Amino acid sequence: MPAYLRPLEGPAAEPELCLVSRNGNERQGFVLGRRPGEVYVHLVNTDKRLDEWVPEADVRLAATQAAEGSGVNGTEPGSSRKRKRGHDGLASDASTPRVGSSGTPMDEDLAAAPHITEEEYDIQHHKQITAKRNFDRVTFGKWQIKTWYFSPYPLTESETEETASPAASGSGRIPGVSRSTIRSHGRTSDLLAGGLQRGGGEKAMLWVCDRCFKYMAEGLSWEAHVKKCGIRHPPGRKVYQRGAHIIWEVDGAKEKLYCQNLSLFGKLFIDIKTLFFDCDNFLFYILTDADSQRDHVLGFFSKEKVSYDDYNLACIVVFPPYQKKGYGMLMIEFSYELSRRSGKVGTPERPLSDLGLRSYLTYWISTLVRFFRRLLSVLPPEMSRLTSAGALPDLSDAFMRSPSRELENGMRKRKKSTKGWDGEEPAGGTLHTAQMNDVSDPIFTTLRTLETFANPDGSATTQVVVRCTLADIARATNLRVEDAAFALSECGLLLRRGEEEVVVSREMVEVVAKERRVKRMCMSHAHVLL
Numbered sequence: 001m002p003a004y005l006r007p008l009e010g011p012a013a014e015p016e017l018c019l020v021s022r023n024g025n026e027r028q029g030f031v032l033g034r035r036p037g038e039v040y041v042h043l044v045n046t047d048k049r050l051d052e053w054v055p056e057a058d059v060r061l062a063a064t065q066a067a068e069g070s071g072v073n074g075t076e077p078g079s080s081r082k083r084k085r086g087h088d089g090l091a092s093d094a095s096t097p098r099v100g101s102s103g104t105p106m107d108e109d110l111a112a113a114p115h116i117t118e119e120e121y122d123i124q125h126h127k128q129i130t131a132k133r134n135f136d137r138v139t140f141g142k143w144q145i146k147t148w149y150f151s152p153y154p155l156t157e158s159e160t161e162e163t164a165s166p167a168a169s170g171s172g173r174i175p176g177v178s179r180s181t182i183r184s185h186g187r188t189s190d191l192l193a194g195g196l197q198r199g200g201g202e203k204a205m206l207w208v209c210d211r212c213f214k215y216m217a218e219g220l221s222w223e224a225h226v227k228k229c230g231i232r233h234p235p236g237r238k239v240y241q242r243g244a245h246i247i248w249e250v251d252g253a254k255e256k257l258y259c260q261n262l263s264l265f266g267k268l269f270i271d272i273k274t275l276f277f278d279c280d281n282f283l284f285y286i287l288t289d290a291d292s293q294r295d296h297v298l299g300f301f302s303k304e305k306v307s308y309d310d311y312n313l314a315c316i317v318v319f320p321p322y323q324k325k326g327y328g329m330l331m332i333e334f335s336y337e338l339s340r341r342s343g344k345v346g347t348p349e350r351p352l353s354d355l356g357l358r359s360y361l362t363y364w365i366s367t368l369v370r371f372f373r374r375l376l377s378v379l380p381p382e383m384s385r386l387t388s389a390g391a392l393p394d395l396s397d398a399f400m401r402s403p404s405r406e407l408e409n410g411m412r413k414r415k416k417s418t419k420g421w422d423g424e425e426p427a428g429g430t431l432h433t434a435q436m437n438d439v440s441d442p443i444f445t446t447l448r449t450l451e452t453f454a455n456p457d458g459s460a461t462t463q464v465v466v467r468c469t470l471a472d473i474a475r476a477t478n479l480r481v482e483d484a485a486f487a488l489s490e491c492g493l494l495l496r497r498g499e500e501e502v503v504v505s506r507e508m509v510e511v512v513a514k515e516r517r518v519k520r521m522c523m524s525h526a527h528v529l530l
Contacts, residue, residue: 141210252279312346
């Protein structure tokens, strides 16, 4: 029989719908918290990472406009009833939870219910706790970074004493929770509740060592630690190295404290994932960039050691100072390489954030475009001409004799240049095609045919024709069928001709490649150390 608990105490109220003045424009938002002179707002149709404290003078209630039925931000008059339904939907979502008169998020239905289950109790606590960031900024090495989301950093000893005092217990305490310190917590929600005490002022800054990820609440302690911290690289083994960029595999069961601290720091920039303090079942793959002194952590992804759904990635984050440089794509490609080497077809764990979905959609489309480019080419992209004497040219094994095949087998080396991830990039670096490990797939060996047509002038035209299923394409690219179908649909290549036939031409592929700006793979199979 499930355990039942009392609902959260305190009056329930609708979130305050307001108009926020930003750069001369007014946008709709919800008030999630207040402090002297400032209001914490969530803007409608934006991610939680954009929530922030704004001056109270820049916020005004939208009740009068709603009563008059006039639209906001282009909304037509008379749509107040429709907006009301949307408002309720947003209020029930984790990104815009209901708030009470004290600024603490509440749920109206649960507050009215006589009893709630333990699961509902924990969910409601999670909504309350994660509604606001518990740190405004974090000092990480030479960077001072604005945080995006709540992270359940445990209270320090000094903060524990403060939260235990009568003066502090009344302000940030969650209604219905009697335990509010680490020493007495019996539930995960009580541990996370400590974050509510860091609402403002000097408590809004966090200091984290960029070597071991140890966290501190005081700058002096951080400075003293950084001077003596001697860790030069993550405590694991190298699984990928290309120049100065290295991916390290760290076992969560062997390096528990390091992985816990790493997860806590990553949670500052990840919203939809749940953080477990038990990291034993996870492997962490940490991307670093080396200099003459040590390896600097750029980001990481984690995956379960045993995933019954064949997930190849649980969460991924590139730290804000290093974003938009291709590091996220490198880690995504490496996660799929791990699945390929284990003989599985992987996919990321759901749900995906908005940034995660955008990155994976880019990877899926780029993988398919590179695959189609090679599949629908008569000659490999590296060969511009094929000459034969005394007989018709044999194109059947042209791919096996291409220069890129020789490169991967170590038969031929190219001169290094100053371009690329590690100061080397093959000459003619405009080619963005699939790797040569796909030529043994049946889609190349049996389903791919060459049709040659005679021209009136005596010449001939050769075309590639491939008749295959979506499952064949997914298998050749090591993608899930659902992921491949979604990517093809999003880029416009899933155009039906007839009831069950889809036609993809090389011209269509090139249009997509230009629109999506498909680039060369970030990862090189030759540099994988597994």
